[in-house]
Amino acid sequence: MIEIKNISKKFRTEGGDIYALKDVSLNIADGDVYGIIGVSGAGKSTLVRCINMLEKPSEGTVCIDGVDMSLLSEKQLREKRKEIAMIFQGFNLLMQRNCLKNVCFPMELAGINRVEAEKKAIKLLELVGLKDKAYSYPSQLSGGQKQRVAIARALANDPKLLLCDEATSALDPTTTNQILELIREINQKLNITVIVITHQMNVVESICRHVAILDNGVVAEKGPVGEVFSHPKSEATKRLVFPEGSADNLRKSEPDEHIIRLVFNGAKATNTPMIARLALEKGIEANITYASTKSVDDKVYGYMLLGIKRDSNIIAETISYFMQMPDVYAEEVFLDD
Amino acid sequence: MTKTLFMFDPKNWEIITATFPSAIWETIYATFISTFFALLIGIPLGVILVVGDKDGIMPLPSWLMKILNVIINLLRSVPFLILMVVVMPLTRLIVGTVVGTVAAMVPLVIASFPYVARVTEGSLREVDVNSIEMARSMGATPFQIITKVLIPESVPSLISNITITLTNVLSYTAMAGALGGGGLGKVAISYGYNRYIYSIMIYAVILLVILVQVIQTVGTRLAIKSDKRLKGNL
Numbered sequence: 001m002i003e004i005k006n007i008s009k010k011f012r013t014e015g016g017d018i019y020a021l022k023d024v025s026l027n028i029a030d031g032d033v034y035g036i037i038g039v040s041g042a043g044k045s046t047l048v049r050c051i052n053m054l055e056k057p058s059e060g061t062v063c064i065d066g067v068d069m070s071l072l073s074e075k076q077l078r079e080k081r082k083e084i085a086m087i088f089q090g091f092n093l094l095m096q097r098n099c100l101k102n103v104c105f106p107m108e109l110a111g112i113n114r115v116e117a118e119k120k121a122i123k124l125l126e127l128v129g130l131k132d133k134a135y136s137y138p139s140q141l142s143g144g145q146k147q148r149v150a151i152a153r154a155l156a157n158d159p160k161l162l163l164c165d166e167a168t169s170a171l172d173p174t175t176t177n178q179i180l181e182l183i184r185e186i187n188q189k190l191n192i193t194v195i196v197i198t199h200q201m202n203v204v205e206s207i208c209r210h211v212a213i214l215d216n217g218v219v220a221e222k223g224p225v226g227e228v229f230s231h232p233k234s235e236a237t238k239r240l241v242f243p244e245g246s247a248d249n250l251r252k253s254e255p256d257e258h259i260i261r262l263v264f265n266g267a268k269a270t271n272t273p274m275i276a277r278l279a280l281e282k283g284i285e286a287n288i289t290y291a292s293t294k295s296v297d298d299k300v301y302g303y304m305l306l307g308i309k310r311d312s313n314i315i316a317e318t319i320s321y322f323m324q325m326p327d328v329y330a331e332e333v334f335l336d337d
Numbered sequence: 338m339t340k341t342l343f344m345f346d347p348k349n350w351e352i353i354t355a356t357f358p359s360a361i362w363e364t365i366y367a368t369f370i371s372t373f374f375a376l377l378i379g380i381p382l383g384v385i386l387v388v389g390d391k392d393g394i395m396p397l398p399s400w401l402m403k404i405l406n407v408i409i410n411l412l413r414s415v416p417f418l419i420l421m422v423v424v425m426p427l428t429r430l431i432v433g434t435v436v437g438t439v440a441a442m443v444p445l446v447i448a449s450f451p452y453v454a455r456v457t458e459g460s461l462r463e464v465d466v467n468s469i470e471m472a473r474s475m476g477a478t479p480f481q482i483i484t485k486v487l488i489p490e491s492v493p494s495l496i497s498n499i500t501i502t503l504t505n506v507l508s509y510t511a512m513a514g515a516l517g518g519g520g521l522g523k524v525a526i527s528y529g530y531n532r533y534i535y536s537i538m539i540y541a542v543i544l545l546v547i548l549v550q551v552i553q554t555v556g557t558r559l560a561i562k563s564d565k566r567l568k569g570n571l
């Protein structure tokens with residue numbers, strides 16, 4: 001259990017004090033996959049760095065399993081950090097070490113003997129599917145492979161908590177999905193609590209159970225992912241769910257329209273556009289009110305907002321129609337709550 | 338004149354066989370041993386300059402850092418010949434004499450360790466701050482960060498810088514020859530300058546150039562070969 005209570009973080013800069021976090025409180029249950037989403041500069045990295053005390057909060061406390069992190073001595077803190085693994089946007093592998101030695105790194109820090117460490121490192125590389133790259137150097141790997149090695153390294157000291165700071169932001173959509181799949185697997189198989197920091201909605205939607213929306217250092221909204229995204233209350237959440245002011249356009253043009261949000265996480269796109277097929281097969285007409293999708297290797301990633309001017313049965317039918325497609329997620333979104 | 342400069346005079350052969358082998362040996366010996374001691378002092382100092390910085394992993398009192406920086410800058414700005422004279426009392430204290438190859442090593446070390454400290458600082462600062470952050474997030478102690486991240490990650494750059502230090506020290510040993518030091522510098526001065534046997538001087542200089550070339554070539558190769566970021570090495 002991670003309890004973040006009323007933390008604030010002030011940075012002193014030449015241009016005056018900056019509050020990167022203001023009175024942030026979150027409870028993260030053991031075994032959860034918790035997303036923290038916000039635009040660049042919202043304070044996400046600062047928040048995640050306060051959890052392992054790489055950054056000391058100016059006010060408030062962070063308790064992990066009942067231990068107040070701010071009361072620990074430097075030495076105790078270093079011990080505690082071995083239970084809290086972290087992966088990064090830039091992977092942060094040591095470039096002069098091969099993959100095996102990179103995975104061994106945290107075990108070296110913990111004083112585990114070399115033979116034992118290497119045995120475990122091989123197992124971990126096998127877990128992330130890179131056993132054959134054990135003796136390769138990071139410069140020989142693709143971004144996705146580097147992140148896999150970083151994940152293997154993060155697991156080396158059997159952490160209870162995995163912090164992911166924009167872990168997929170440097171990766172293409174297909175690789176992002178594979179890495180998220182791996183993180184999900186780790187969460188379920190090894191029962192490691194995961195905190196996912198991201199600025200991408202689809203990352204939260206594909207693996208998180210809970211989400212907090214961070215806006216300008218403040219938690220704008222938090223709760224189960226489905227609830228928060230289907231009933232966006234705060235301005236910050238609405239900006240995420242309805243990008244580029246699409247909510248306002250909707251409200252103005254079609255006041256009685258229901259809105260369905262479609263999320264594509266690598267769905268196989270066919271030649272027939274899905275919306276046309278919906279009309280053909282189900283006789284349901286839908287307007288595309290907003291679309292932000294891209295195709296990579298004939299797979300679609302992104303979102304779409306559909307406007308449907310009918311009753312709730314048709315809404316339910318539409319949702320189930322899309323939900324039965326692989327790698328597509330659909331939900332109704334409510335404009336005013 | 339120009340003719341005699343390059344013509345091979347058989348009379349000089351005796352001088353060459355009598356003086357060159359030991360002179361070459363003295364130059365190499367003085368260069369490598371002095372560089373070794375300069376590294377021994379300079380690398381830890383360079384590490385302190387980086388980790389002791391106010392944003393470093395082990396911030397030290399700022400007055401201490403200032404003093405360190407001033408001393409290093411001061412030593413680096415004194416011309417080598419003057420430094421040799423200035424440190425003579427210290428040389429006499431340590432070696433017992435101020436002439437000879439061993440005596441020349443004292444000013445050589447004093448002149449080059451501040452240089453080593455600065456270039457080491459430069460090499461370590463090139464290490465990605467995110468790697469340091471990664472190590473900190475895993476509970477690394479400052480000492481572990483130094484020995485397992487900062488130094489190993491900058492090995493190629495350190496090798497380049499050690500190579501440059503070696504070639505610098507080599508040229509200083511030649512200069513030291515003018516003030517009682519041994520080696521090829523002494524041969525060049527005592528035969529070329531004092532006795533007007535220019536060809537001996539020219540040969541000594543050619544040998545110095547060859548030594549610099551060899552050291553630089555080997556050093557560059559090692560630096561490139563050690564760098565695992567370069568795909569050609571893997």
Ligand SMILES: Nc1ncnc2c1ncn2[C@@H]1O[C@H](COP(=O)(O)OP(=O)(O)O)[C@@H](O)[C@H]1O
Nearest residue numbers: 011013018020039040041042043044045046047
């Ligand atoms: N060490 C620091 N010194 C001063 N300001 C900082 C520092 N770290 C972060 N900030 C500021 O705090 C805010 C939040 O930064 P960050 O947590 O990195 O945001 P995010 O990860 O959401 O992009 C930004 O305005 C940033 O400029």
Ligand SMILES: [Mg+2]
Nearest residue numbers: 044045046166
């Ligand atoms: Mg960030």
